[in-house]
Amino acid sequence: MNPPPTVTRRTLLAGAAAAGLLTACGSGDANKNTAEANQGVNLPKYTPSTVVKPDLPGTPEGVLDAFLTYPEPPVKQFTAAPGKGGTVSAFVLTGSPVPPPKGNNPFWQELDRRLGVDLQLTITPSGEMATKFSTLIAGDDLPDLIVPALFLPNGVPAGIGNLPQWMATKCTDLTKFVGGDSVKEYPNLAAIPTAAWRQCVYNGGVYGVPVPRGVAGTLVFRRDDVIGGLGVDPDPKSFTEFREMCRKVTDAKANRWACVNAGMLVFIIQQMLGGANDWRWADGKLVHQVETEEFKKAVSDAAAMFKEGLVHPDSFASNAPVKRWFGAGEALLIADRYTAWPQFYNENIAGAAFAISPMRIPTYDGGGLAKVWQSNAGSTNNFTVFKKADDGRIRDLLKLCDYLAAPFGTEEYLFRRYGQPGTHYTMQNGGPVPNQAGVAQTALGIRYIVDAPDVIYIPGRPEATKLSYDYQKAIVPDSVPNPVVAGGLFSDEWSRKQPVLGGIVSNGQNDIIAGRQPLSYVDEMRAQWKAQGGEQVRKDFTAQFEKLGIK
Amino acid sequence: MTKALKGALLTLCCALVVVPFLGIVATSVSTREDIVRNGGFVLIPREITFAAYRALLTGGVVPRAVGVSVFITLVGTALSLVATTLLAYGLSRPGSFGHRPVLMLVVAALLFTPGIIPGYLTVSELGLLDTYWAVILPAVVNAFNVVILRAFFMELPSELLESARIDGASDGQTFVRIVLPLSKAVLSVIGLFYAVGYWNAFFSALLYLNDSAKWPVQLVLRTYVVNQTQLGVDQVGTANLPPQEALQMAILVVSIVPILLIYPFVQRHFTKGVLVGAVKG
Numbered sequence: 116m117n118p119p120p121t122v123t124r125r126t127l128l129a130g131a132a133a134a135g136l137l138t139a140c141g142s143g144d145a146n147k148n149t150a151e152a153n154q155g156v157n158l159p160k161y162t163p164s165t166v167v168k169p170d171l172p173g174t175p176e177g178v179l180d181a182f183l184t185y186p187e188p189p190v191k192q193f194t195a196a197p198g199k200g201g202t203v204s205a206f207v208l209t210g211s212p213v214p215p216p217k218g219n220n221p222f223w224q225e226l227d228r229r230l231g232v233d234l235q236l237t238i239t240p241s242g243e244m245a246t247k248f249s250t251l252i253a254g255d256d257l258p259d260l261i262v263p264a265l266f267l268p269n270g271v272p273a274g275i276g277n278l279p280q281w282m283a284t285k286c287t288d289l290t291k292f293v294g295g296d297s298v299k300e301y302p303n304l305a306a307i308p309t310a311a312w313r314q315c316v317y318n319g320g321v322y323g324v325p326v327p328r329g330v331a332g333t334l335v336f337r338r339d340d341v342i343g344g345l346g347v348d349p350d351p352k353s354f355t356e357f358r359e360m361c362r363k364v365t366d367a368k369a370n371r372w373a374c375v376n377a378g379m380l381v382f383i384i385q386q387m388l389g390g391a392n393d394w395r396w397a398d399g400k401l402v403h404q405v406e407t408e409e410f411k412k413a414v415s416d417a418a419a420m421f422k423e424g425l426v427h428p429d430s431f432a433s434n435a436p437v438k439r440w441f442g443a444g445e446a447l448l449i450a451d452r453y454t455a456w457p458q459f460y461n462e463n464i465a466g467a468a469f470a471i472s473p474m475r476i477p478t479y480d481g482g483g484l485a486k487v488w489q490s491n492a493g494s495t496n497n498f499t500v501f502k503k504a505d506d507g508r509i510r511d512l513l514k515l516c517d518y519l520a521a522p523f524g525t526e527e528y529l530f531r532r533y534g535q536p537g538t539h540y541t542m543q544n545g546g547p548v549p550n551q552a553g554v555a556q557t558a559l560g561i562r563y564i565v566d567a568p569d570v571i572y573i574p575g576r577p578e579a580t581k582l583s584y585d586y587q588k589a590i591v592p593d594s595v596p597n598p599v600v601a602g603g604l605f606s607d608e609w610s611r612k613q614p615v616l617g618g619i620v621s622n623g624q625n626d627i628i629a630g631r632q633p634l635s636y637v638d639e640m641r642a643q644w645k646a647q648g649g650e651q652v653r654k655d656f657t658a659q660f661e662k663l664g665i666k
Numbered sequence: 667m668t669k670a671l672k673g674a675l676l677t678l679c680c681a682l683v684v685v686p687f688l689g690i691v692a693t694s695v696s697t698r699e700d701i702v703r704n705g706g707f708v709l710i711p712r713e714i715t716f717a718a719y720r721a722l723l724t725g726g727v728v729p730r731a732v733g734v735s736v737f738i739t740l741v742g743t744a745l746s747l748v749a750t751t752l753l754a755y756g757l758s759r760p761g762s763f764g765h766r767p768v769l770m771l772v773v774a775a776l777l778f779t780p781g782i783i784p785g786y787l788t789v790s791e792l793g794l795l796d797t798y799w800a801v802i803l804p805a806v807v808n809a810f811n812v813v814i815l816r817a818f819f820m821e822l823p824s825e826l827l828e829s830a831r832i833d834g835a836s837d838g839q840t841f842v843r844i845v846l847p848l849s850k851a852v853l854s855v856i857g858l859f860y861a862v863g864y865w866n867a868f869f870s871a872l873l874y875l876n877d878s879a880k881w882p883v884q885l886v887l888r889t890y891v892v893n894q895t896q897l898g899v900d901q902v903g904t905a906n907l908p909p910q911e912a913l914q915m916a917i918l919v920v921s922i923v924p925i926l927l928i929y930p931f932v933q934r935h936f937t938k939g940v941l942v943g944a945v946k947g
Contacts, residue, residue: 212727212890216879219726237876240889248788250873436706443702462698462909555725625700643900 130321135605148279148605152319154663157294159321164306166190167524169570171584177306177310177494178591180570181576181584185543186524192303193527194233197514204235204258204584205499206251207560209245214558222556231514238560257285257502262563263323277607280315286500289318300510301517307568310494313603323498324516324565330594331453331587332490335383339445339470341371349474353481354387354416361425366411372446372582375437376430377421377628378621379450384413387479392488393506394656396598396665401657405620405644411637418628431629438462454491456583457573471579473586487590489599491536499564522567523540546574602665606655612648619643685709692923694718694915701911709710718912728920731883734798735865736924738882742802742864746811747857752847755841758819776809789874800874801867801882806862813857818852850939851935858932865925883921889916890929 120460167190169180174408217223221499227234237258239247248263263278291297298305304324311327324344342349347364351357361373385391390479395402404410420426429435438455440446442463456471463469476485501512521527529547539553571587573579599609623640625631689707695718696704696711722728756762757769780788785804794800811926824843830840868884875881891914 209889213878213881213886215726216730216877217880219730236878238878240872240885242888243872246782247872251783253783253786254790256790439702439706443705445705463702551721551724555721555727 147283147317147318149662153316153603156316156320157290158309158312158316159293159298159305159307160296160324161307161481162299162302162305164522164567166192166522169524171571171581173570173586176591177308177489177588177594178584179329179331180523181580182523182570182572183580185529185542185547185574187542187545189529190524193518194640196229197518198231198232199511200233202233202235202643203230203515204237204262204264204514205561206237206239206248206258207260208239208241208497208559208565209261209560209565210241211558211560212555213240214556218462220556222539222553223559225530225535226559226561229527230518230645235562236559236561247494247534249262252281257562259502259504259508260564261286261500261502262413262497278610279605282322282500283318283555285503286322288318288322289324289501289502289509289513291318292506292513293321293324294508300518301513303517303520303522303567304513304565306496306522306528307520311568314495314600315498316603317605321593323500324513324520325395325494325498326496326563326566327494327497327568328490328528329453329569329571329587330489330494330596331591331649332488333450334487334586334590335379335474335476336441336451336455336459336471337474338441338444339472340465340468340635341444341447343470352475352477354479356481357383357477358416358420358425361420361448362423363643365425367424367428370445372425374426374430375440375446375449376418376435377417377426378624379424379448380420381410381413381419381624381628382450383476384416384479385409386476386485386488388412389478389486392595393491393597394599396602396660399661401558401598401653401660403644403649403653405637405649406641409635414624414627414637415634418630418634419466421628422630431625453571453583453587454569456579457576460573460576460579472582475586475589487594489594489601491600496566497563516565519561520565520567523570524571526568531561533556544575544629545570545577545660548574598660598665602660602663604656604659606652606659608655609652612652614645615647616652621646682764690915690918690947692920694912696909696912698909698912700864700908707910715908715912717908718916721908721913722920727886728883731881731886732920732924734880735867735882735884737800737862738798738867739830739861741798743857743861745802746806746808746832746860746864747853749855750811750815750856750860753807754815755819756843758816769855772809772812774812775807786873795874796876796880798880801870803863805863805867808860809861815849815852815856818849822848824838851947854932855934858928861928863924887917887921890914 120234135139170183171181173180184477214223217227223324224235235258237247237251244262251261263282265341269634293301293304307325307327310330311325312321315321315325337349339349340363344361345364347360348356349360351360365371365373385404388409390413391402391407393404395404395407395643406558427435427437428439437449438451438458439445439462441449442459442465444465449476459471460469476487477483478485501509503514521529521531533547533549534553534557536542536547539556540547540549542548571580571583573583619640623636623643627634627636670903689709692711693701693706693708695714695716696708697713700708700711700713702912722740753772755763757772759765761800781903789795789800792803796804826844826848830844866884867882868888871880871882871885875885
């Protein structure tokens with residue numbers, strides 16, 4: 116499950132500082148980011164890549180292409196370097212330990228050679244993004260490419276108020292370079308799905324290149340080896356059966372619980388009940404999840420299950436090592452993104468017996484399967500904006516991005532992700548296995564500048580790849596999007612207040628589940644949520660839904 | 667209270683301090699299996715492996731960052747001691763030039779700290795961005811330390827300084843020959859304060875150093891410890907790498923040990939140094 120966003124004193128200050136600055140620099144263009152302007156944007160024409168044929172093809176609705184092995188030999192897509200020399204600077208983030216500097220980093224040196232430029236990176240740990248970004252704006256000495264913000268689990272850029280206004284003043288509107296058929300000049304960018312580009316639309320233009328992700332978001336992984344070993348039916352047909360299954364597999368004396376945390380229960384039960392994926396837009400009314408009866412019911416059931424001892428007792432600790440519990444078999448169900456799959460295989464101690472699969476969620480009262488929520492971040496991990504520059508420079512930078520978006524199966528992708536064979540990885544069981552040098556040197560954060568469409572590929576585990584693909588194929592067609600994300604809406608208030616509003620919901624939910632507050636506290640949470648900005652956010656979004664004519 | 671009870675209480679207190687540290691060291695040399703079995707924190711590893719240390723030290727990032735931190739700490743502490751001592755001594759002598767305004771300035775710095783953005787703009791205007799000086803210079807004088815040191819200097823018997831003057835010593839000579847040798851204790855303590863501050867420099871480094879090659883060890887450490895996964899979003903088949911917890915604990919050891927080594931040498935001055943000057947503010 117997507118972790119709730121945390122807000123520290125520092126991010127709050129930095130966010131406030133950035134917001135203030137952004138207000139100052141963008142006041143002249145305050146009204147450019149309107150729903151009307153954004154509706155008519157000429158989005159890049161989607162042309163799927165034909166460079167590599169997937170083993171299992173994806174679908175236009177959002178099922179990802181799947182690969183059982185890395186194509187051998189990989190396709191060489193580029194014959195010449197995309198760059199013409201000179202320096203390209205970029206502000207990127209990383210979720211990995213900092214890589215060795217260029218002088219000590221053969222991967223970085225080789226990347227420069229292949230790109231044909233001197234790539235200067237300001238690498239920022241993702242946790243410090245907001246602070247560092249606010250100083251970047253203050254200094255006004257912008258690099259060529261900027262990752263301006265992280266997407267929170269709600270699908271909007273985080274912590275940076277007035278982002279659209281800042282972009283209008285300082286960044287390039289890319290529409291004339293990539294809008295419509297123009298994007299064909301950059302075939303790998305043309306292969307990025309339209310939904311991802313839509314999340315780069317601000318001020319009536321395409322303001323960035325996206326890092327696309329699949330719409331199939333969080334799923335429930337289940338430890339089939341353990342559950343099967345206990346002789347329990349792993350496919351409950353209703354909530355009652357689900358709770359029964361949890362009871363049967365839990366044995367606190369054996370240090371084993373059904374669920375890693377109670378948050379995932381609220382997430383699952385709401386889907387069983389057909390609850391709102393963050394927001395619900397129906398009959399001209401916008402309702403937030405916290406205001407729905409499904410939410411209240413889910414919290415109530417989750418609290419009962421927690422009280423019964425079906426959830427790992429330490430799960431309220433911040434940074435609870437839930438993945439490790441799952442790997443160690445201390446908890447048998449976990450909600451996580453599809454990208455977590457390979458990690459579970461790498462970090463368990465069950466050896467060859469280890470078996471996991473995605474659990475299909477039944478409807479609450481039985482009789483069929485529940486509709487699954489799409490990723491709350493939409494189809495984009497983040498996007499990258501371009502500092503204002505002349506047309507020639509922008510085209511050069513787009514060519515560079517085109518290279519960095521070379522699809523899975525190409526030699527360029529293999530290099531970008533894993534480095535050079537022998538030095539950084541070896542091919543084993545149809546997949547690259549990085550060594551320590553590979554892991555350290557490739558963590559440059561360039562994958563957050565732009566990326567090829569995601570694929571399903573679990574190295575060395577074709578059967579798991581197939582499971583993941585089949586699951587997506589089953590759930591994606593009638594999956595439920597977050598209407599705000601799907602509509603590509605933006606609210607400053609939401610961007611700024613989301614950490615606070617999210618905190619009200621997650622803290623309140625935890626208080627009720629842990630028994631510190633009665634269920635009636637949900638009403639108090641709703642009141643707080645509305646008073647502290649929720650009502651304003653609703654107004655913002657409602658106006659945009661109405662203007663866009665979304666029913 | 668009986669001796670046995672005292673002993674038990676002391677053992678408990680020691681354990682409170684020692685056990686977590688022992689756990690850090692033990693976890694850093696544990697295998698993935700041990701770590702998973704023990705819930706992430708190993709006290710007695712069944713098998714010892716130095717894979718985490720190898721991974722840390724072969725990449726070149728951590729040794730370099732330790733080098734940067736050592737440089738920043740040594741140079742910064744030396745500069746800080748010189749600047750703080752001179753300022754505090756000047757302020758401790760009644761009638762010195764600009765005495766009151768400068769003292770007010772120091773006290774004001776104690777009360778008001780600059781915000782992130784003004785600090786950044788100042789450093790940027792001075793052309794210090796992406797240099798080690800950006801981490802050192804803004805922290806070179808700590809008002810609190812100036813106040814402590816000034817109070818200490820004011821306590822020195824004025825007869826001593828007068829007799830030096832009668833013997834023909836200039837202000838400089840008095841300072842170097844009389845005052846400094848008498849201030850070893852307080853200087854070593856203040857030096858330690860500064861050294862720990864520089865060694866732990868994280869936030870200023872994050873703001874002012876864009877080039878990750880110049881990052882000190884605390885900033886590098888944070889990217890290891892805070893990020894939940896070793897490889898970011900997309901995990902790949904890397905079964906032969908050391909476990910994340912061992913790496914995190916190993917880098918903790920690497921970052922704690924150097925500063926820990928200094929403590930025994932300064933400790934004997936510690937109690938005396940902090941108390942001296944503290945009673946007269």
